[in-house]
Amino acid sequence: MSAQAHRPRRSCLYMPGANARALEKAKGLSADTLIFDLEDAVAPEAKADARAAIQNAVQGGGYEPREIVVRINGLDTEWGAEDLKMAVKAGADAILVPKVVSGADIDRLDAALTAAGAPAEFGLWVMIEMPLAILNIQEIAEAAHRTRLVAFVMGTNDLAKEYRARATPDRIAFQTALGLSMAAARAYGLVAIDGVFNDIKDENGLMDECEQGRTLGFDGKTLIHPSQLESANRIFAPSPHDVEQAKAVIEAFADPENAGKGVLKVNGKMTELLHLDEARRTVAMDQAIKAFEAA
Template identity: 50%
Template sequence: MELFRSILYVPGAKPRALARASQAGADALVLDLEDAVAPAAKTEARRGVAGMLQGGGFAGRRAIVRINGLDTPWGRDDLEMVRQCRPEAVLVPKVESAEALERVRTGLGDAAGAVPLWAMLETPLGVLHAEDIARHAADRGMRLSCLVLGLNDLSSATCASQLPGRVPMLPWLSGTVLVARAYGLPIVDGVFNDYGDERGLRAECEQARHLGFDGKSLIHPAQVAVANAAFAPSREEIAHARAVIRAFEAPGAESLGAIGIDGRMVERLHLSQARRVLALSAA
């Protein structure tokens, strides 16, 4: 079972950050060639990321490259680098249509089958078209393997404030989780900007987990431990999952659709949830 608890963005233009990224303990690293890199540093950042990928510099961590959009002066060169270096996946920014993913897949050429796509939903059209994007990818056999929210861009585009509790954004958060679950995709929440506010980060991670997200996008290594803990099953959840499995696997339980456990009615549909909790714990 793949883990998506902590997805750490690493600026491609910062060699020291790239060199230390694998030590942060994140489940995956996004080597960023887009928003975290100034235009004047794009070429050097691409070279640095390519060198690290080719040199095996990420110590077994999943390395995903966020390219610049193909409509920018750097996108095509980024995609060619991805085609040659073949990271774990390519994160496509500002996806607003299925056609945007098709263009990336075409640009990957012979690497299209080896490099999965992650799609960033960070514009109004991206969120509105999320279901079309996921359905198209499934129908065409496209290797779309994760959805990622970009709430900073979405906030800017909509003028919605990123308040504590994120009330203005709750419909978008829940709506994209529904799309992800409908098409069997993991989904990762957007970043928490104040990396010095551990309490705020923990609260936002817990909210995201309750909403159904698999993990959190992060901008600083100090955020990793909080996200890993927040998106991991608690001892109580693990104990309850084991109790559910024992109850439904007990002799005679095969004919039962619901069982009372600790004063609570548990249906057979909760059995798959219990197994997922244990699988996540084991991973």
């Protein structure tokens, strides 16, 4: 298992590209991933200046070990192509692209990255926020096998608008979209990041939604304010209890006395070989988080 496979993405914080002060402040925040936004957070007349500000910030450095992702405007807009080229030139880790709806969209984006000189390890993240994307979710995810696609980010605000749905605390309107997107992500080895929680002052609501996202299997959550970082980082990390149980599972299967056994009882729980794989993943993620926070 590679270190990249276990890179923490518990908290993915949107930062408005037009706000130079916010870009500077981000260097001291506890976000695993910073998403420098050129799309929704930037007015049309400010997009060129925001693009230049993000380029200067990324090239200036100082954000390590945080992952830097630039959310660009769609390639069908007047800004998207230049946004993409800037992100590659500046040395970002990935771009996040809105409103994809097909596998062909992924191929076009990958070709544009190649033309812009992006290295093979440059990441392509995409927003899953359109009804047609949900209907085509398998073919979108399948494109990961031939492109730089590495992550789905749920755009629940846009889905609410497109569905004409009411956003309720249980997010019942989005359960099909969230579940199908998660299934496709796991089937094709993609990272899956949950959508934003809009009420900055509702800490309990944020925690509940993070817990729901974690229960569904998401790797982390997109956030809109630094005050949301602590909850996301805590809830999307393996708990101390989970880590200790995972270590016990690994030790039990490594015991020569248990050689050849497919089922064991560990701390009173029936444990199969499939649990060993999950235990290894849990421990690896815990180690990656500790290394990240110590950097």
